Amino acid sequence: VHLVESGGGLAQPGGSLRLSCAASGFTFSSYTMGWFRQAPGKEREFVAAITWNGGRTYYADSVKGRFTISRDNAKNTLYLQMNSLKPEDTALYYCAKRRSAFTSPWSTSISEYDYWGQGTQVTVSS
DSSP states (O other), rough: EEEEEEEOEEOOTTTEEEEEEEEEESOOSSOOOEEEEEEETTTEEEEEETTTTTTTEETTTTTTEEEEEEETTTTTTEEEEEEEEOOGGEEEEEEEEESSSSSOOOOGGGGGGGEEEOOEEEOOOO
């Protein structure tokens, strides 16, 4: 299993970024996928998740209405569109694969995910 995030960078408050996660080594279309983030000195936290077929999504309250998770199973790629960015969104963002196939997106627990990318840095600052 290999997960590679990209698309991070520096954005101004109110700006947008789109993260991508290229997946390989497993049947991408069978697994719920998630995005997490970790700010310096803080624990890794759940951001969003999407079911294997893209039919259901789930967001942390802190990003609801601003971030959109999506996936393209034909391209084995997961996305996170981030709009109306705030300085508190600054963190290292990780994509992750759920441990079991065909699961709901509701779990925010890190232990429910078994493979992680290396992360992509998002910095929101003026």
